[in-house]
Amino acid sequence: MTTPEDWDAGSASSDDEVYTVDTRSRTLGTGRAGRATRATRAGVAATAAGGARTADRRRGGPLSGAGPAQPGAYGGAQARPEPRVRRPRRRGRLVVAVVALLVLAWLAFMIWVPFDAWGQVARVDTTPAAQQPPQGKGHDYLLVGSDSRAGLTAQQKKELTTGSADGQRTDSIILVHVPAGGGKPALISIPRDSYVPIPGHHSNKINAAYAIGGPKLLVETLQNAMGIRLDGYVEIGFGGFAGVVDSLGGVDICVPFHMNDPHAGINLKKGCQTLNGKNALGYVRARYSDPRGDIGRAERQRQFLAAIMKKAATPSTVLVPTEYYGFTHAASTGLTVGQDTTMWDVLRVLQAMRAISNGQGLSLVVPIQSVNYQTSAGSSVKWDTARAKALFTLLREDQPLEAPPAGTDGKPSQG
Known part of the structure; x- marks a missing residue:
């Protein structure tokens, strides 16, 4: 027969199991023996389950199917701590802050640079004393390349083969039309030998004006x-033109034929190549080596303006601070604008040139009747009056231009 001492001894022999027996069941009568036995077994089973949970906690592992541990009589188990939420690292926040500051600094620099360069641009009065034509519906600007040698040293004049002629003349005259509505922008070359009336000085070559x-x-x-009516005036001299090209590291151009012109200081082979400032200036000035004379030169000038804007709009120029600064400030050197010409006017001119470089604009010549028109001023260029008038009407009324109008390809309508 098992005694209470035997139960105590068995309990002491194992740390994992604890058995408790209610000895009061022995005093129950015979009729209650079955119920007492069942109660005793239930107590033993419950005590065994508690021992198993205690053992599991001692081993440190969870009990399968059991809920979270609660403080109680079986060892005083405590609730499990809540998992910690990870927070962004300070280093990540610092990187984001630095990047944001750099972006803001870069944007501020991009905005400041053109305003700083604009402050260095020379200004001249271009408002005629006489009554002007009515304001057109679009925007029309005069872009002039002069042979001004102002600011050039004797060494620079020698290197650029500009000579040392006194005074100044126009090497290129281009009308820039920027539509206010639909249609394409256009660059229209005005041959500098065009024979036109000059107010107060009879008729002469337009270069004389x-x-x-x-x-x-x-x-x-x-x-x-x-x-x-012209909305603005933009002029650039020899030195400024060469400086712009060199600030871009040269400009890519396809020379249409071999050009050996000592007067312009160039000896260029036919084919696509990169021209530096000196050769670029000679390329747009060359006249004697071009069989089409002034008409061919005007075409090369428009071609080169488009090439400059194509190079200037590349990421290597716009996104690199040093290149961007160098280009804008080189462009402002030797640049002269009308007193009423704003920076936004110049921006429109540049956008028109960029459209030409992307094939989204028109490159034209004022309609010509003859390139050998004999006058008191010598051989001159005579406009095709009817076609020129039709072109100027389209521009004045800002009618959309999608294709070159008749006679604007530079070919004379007569021999």
Whole structure:
């Protein structure tokens, strides 16, 4: 027979199992023996389950199917701690802050640079004294390349083969049309030997208007001849042109034929190549080595303006601070604008040039009747009056241009 001492001894022999027996069941009568036995077994089973949970906690592992441990009589188990939530690292926040500051600094630099360069641009009065034509519906600007040698040293004049002629003349005259509505922007070359009436000086080559009265008389002469009011004036000299090209590391151009022109200081082979400032200036100035003379030169000038804008708009120029600064400030050197010409006007001109470089604009020449028109000023260029008038009407009324109008390909309508 098992005694209470035997139960105590068995309990002491094992740490994993604890058995408790209610000895009061022995005093129950015979009729209650079955119920007492069942109660005793239930107590033993419950005690065994508690021992198993105690053992599991001692081993450190969870009990399968059991809920979270609660403090109680079986060892005083405590609730499990809540898992910690990870927070962003300080280093990550610092990186984001630094990147944001750099982006803001870069944007501020991109905005400041053109304003700083604009402050260095020279200004000249171009408002005619006489009554001007009515304001057009689009925007029309005069872009002039002059042979001004102002600011060039003797060494620079020698390197650029500009000579040392006194005074100044126009090497290129281009009307820039920027539509306000639909249609494409256009660059329209005005041959500098065009024979037109010059206010107060009879008829002469249009280049004479600039030589006699500077930008002011040139603007008045063109406005009268075209019937178009000009919204702005932009001029760049020899030194400024070469500096812009060199600031871009040269410009890629396809030379249409071999050009050996000592007057322009160039000896270029036919084919696509990169021209530096000196060769670029000679390329757009060359006249004697081009069989089409002034008409061919005007075409090369428009071609080169488009090439400059194509190179200037590349990420290597725009996104690199040093390149961006160098280009904008080189462009401002030797640049002269009208007193009423704003930076936004110049921006429109640049956008038109960029459209030409992307094939989204038109490159034209004022309609010509003859390139050997004999006058008191010598051999001159005579406009095709009817076609020129039709072109200027389209521009003045800002009618959409999608294709070159008749006669604007530079080919004379007569021999």
